[in-house]
Amino acid sequence: MRILSWFYLALIFGFIFLPVVVLVLFSFQDSRLPIPPFDGPTLKWYVNVIGDRDLMAALANSLIVSLISAAVALTLGFLAAQGLSRIHLPGSVAMRGLMIAPMTVSYLIIALGLLNVFNSIGIRPSLWTTGIGHVVINLPLCFAIIFAAMGDHQKNAERAARDLGASDMHVMFLVTAPMLMPALLAAYFLSVTFSWDEFIIAYLLTRFDVTLPVEIWSMLRSGLSPATNAIGSLVFLVSVALLFLLEFTVFRKQKT
Amino acid sequence: MTANVSFHSVQQHFGNFVALENINLEIEAGEFLVLLGPSGCGKSTLLFILGGFLTPTNGQVLIAGSDMAGVPPKSRPTTTMFQDYALFPHMSLRDNVAFGLRMKGQNKKTRNLKADEMLDLVGLADKANHKPHELSGGQRQRIALARALAVDPEVLLLDEPLGALDMKLRRQMQEELKAIQRKVGTTFVHVTHDQEEAMAIADRIVVMNHGKIEDVGSPEDIYLKPNSLFSANFMGEMNIVPMTVKKGKVVLPFDSISAENIPENPQLCLRPENVGLTGEFELGPATLESSAFFGTYHRCHFRPLAIPEIELVAHLPLGEVPEVSAEVRLFGSNPVLLSA
């Protein structure tokens, strides 16, 4: 059983890592095509990519859109979870359902719906419209994560704080938010990640200021190139570095 | 079906941690044995070794005389009733109880007949088609028992099976367990940290601490004549009275007791119910500091005048309680001498 397990593990990890390894390896390719045989290593494609203005502008756009849209989604989701968990309102279930609904709808459909509306009222595609779309997809996520994290002991602590004379704002910032910190962080990072990597909404709802996935998409049009490998590897390595940093700082601390 | 069990020098190490050091124990066929001790004392480890879920680092386990080394759980004549019951949530109660028989290859008709019989034994015959989540805690516990007994094990292992139940239900289930054990005659090895539960159901109690056996005996023996200070304290409250030894006699400030087999570095131990206004020997004058009513007795704190640094706890019968701060002469009986 043990041996069979390790064999399977090796095989499936091989499958999972194959494209990543190929991606990173051929980003160091010397010739113009990222296919075997490997003739590197060279860093010229990285230099090339970092010097590419369009690409760097797209990267900055992606950062702005993801950080801001995630913050908006988190705020709206947190407030809604707060309101819906505190008291049983008439129509609570329906409101919860409505908030979650966008999660089960393909991004393409959300993008198309927004495109229809923006077209008909004459709003031009931009980073703003993309940001709006990203809040739509991340709001249900933030709401669901935070709502699930709000338990009875949370409610009791809030009640105790109010009993001791804290105002709504005080309760929210001094009791609720700190108690929910793990959920808030998780929701925010997930939202940033999703927005950062989202393609179809950004593709349909931007025109000139594109985000990174859209820019990479247009690079693909001109065929295979180690430059695409380089930008892909760069994004991957930065994400993984961030992930490990978070794992060993923020999330490690919470366990103790 | 029933069998005897022997542990010969069983040891269990987890890395540097010694979970069991040199356990030797004989369990008779048909006995209701309770392994008692605080959490982390090794009692569950010993049970898991017997069930085959853990391989001991050293030593030998025999069931009905045959060595269990290398025998997996499914081939052992034991079944286990787990702490969380581990009832299969996707199966009906009948399918749960019949599971072991199904694994033995019995056909549906035979195994369902036996399952219904077991369900009847635990009083849940009418719920055969229900699912586990429809049951109360006590009912789940009974299904777990029925499932474990359905395969006619020679030894049934019970890992704190009553831990999740409330007090009242617990007492009731203890009586039922005992009655069912008498009926089926299987050897029961039951793990608990509740000494009252142990006394209520056991034929014999094994008190464990830090991976060692502290005491073995009938509930009466363990309670009244414990072997060690740990076992004495674990079974219930103890007063420890300062004393000296002179010429083979225990000397107290106001009295002396003749005793045999005085251990090294002895301590005189008295249960609260063995301290009172009458008794076998005198403890001297003391003042009552406080008392509280406990229904069937009064729990009183006395301060002896001769040794004011200690406090004696006594359980006095109803109507015998003096006024607070009154001075009385205290007596003791059933003394136990244990080495510190």
Place this chain on the structure above:
Amino acid sequence: MSIEKTEKIRAFGFVVPALLWTVAFFVIPFAVMVVLSLAHLEGRDVVQTFDLGNYVRIFSEPSLVKGIVVSLEITFVVTIVSVLLAWPLAWIIAMQVPKKWQRLAIMLAVLPFWTSYVVRSYSWALVLGENGVVMQTLIGIGILDEPIQIMATRTATIIGFVHFFVMLLTLTIYSNLVQLSPNYARAAQDLGASIWNTMRLVIVPLTLPGIMTGAFLTFVLCIGDYITPQILGGGNELTMPQLIMLQLGRRGDFPMASALSIVLMCIVTLAYFASARWLKMERV
């Protein structure tokens, strides 16, 4: 006003912003899309009518019907293959890998999640291409004489999808497995079950919630994805998202794109109702 009533109004105040956002940017666009799906294209102009012409075309025009069939076929194959590959992986990590290494193992198993989605599909194009690593290796060790075409076929799309969804399903099944008491397996074996029977009769049924949650997500994401079939599948067989994008791009046929989107959404809703029984069970 009673205390309860003020409290309720205040709580409602917290919900309003998110509710407004959802209504403005999700409900209204959806309503607009429904209305638009009933319109027509005349020349390059949208003419608002209220008939089911687009839907009739979707279920009668061969190229569109084929899109639905292709999408469903790919999605079913991907979902099933991903579950079959992910379950053993999740089980091995949960049961065979020592506790202190599990977190690391699961992080590694989903590490390629952190590449950009577009880049991941592109990497598979590199790997599976005629001159890619796989073909070169197979020819190098003599299994193949000349490259076979995988790129720009349905197989490439499926491989790309399976890669992504194996990671996703491993997560949902793993988190289901680690919540199970180890006593379930012990109890089954104690009662005489072999490893095979323990898996088949106890462990797999107990992970159904995890499997179904993951499978539902796989279904939704897979059937709605444009990137993977576009990059890996080529233009020979178009999936529904590719057809939708085609309507938008080449012809500017927003009504048809809307109608196709609504059909896509109905399929997802059906999938939800088919799996809802298990999705809810997780909360018991």
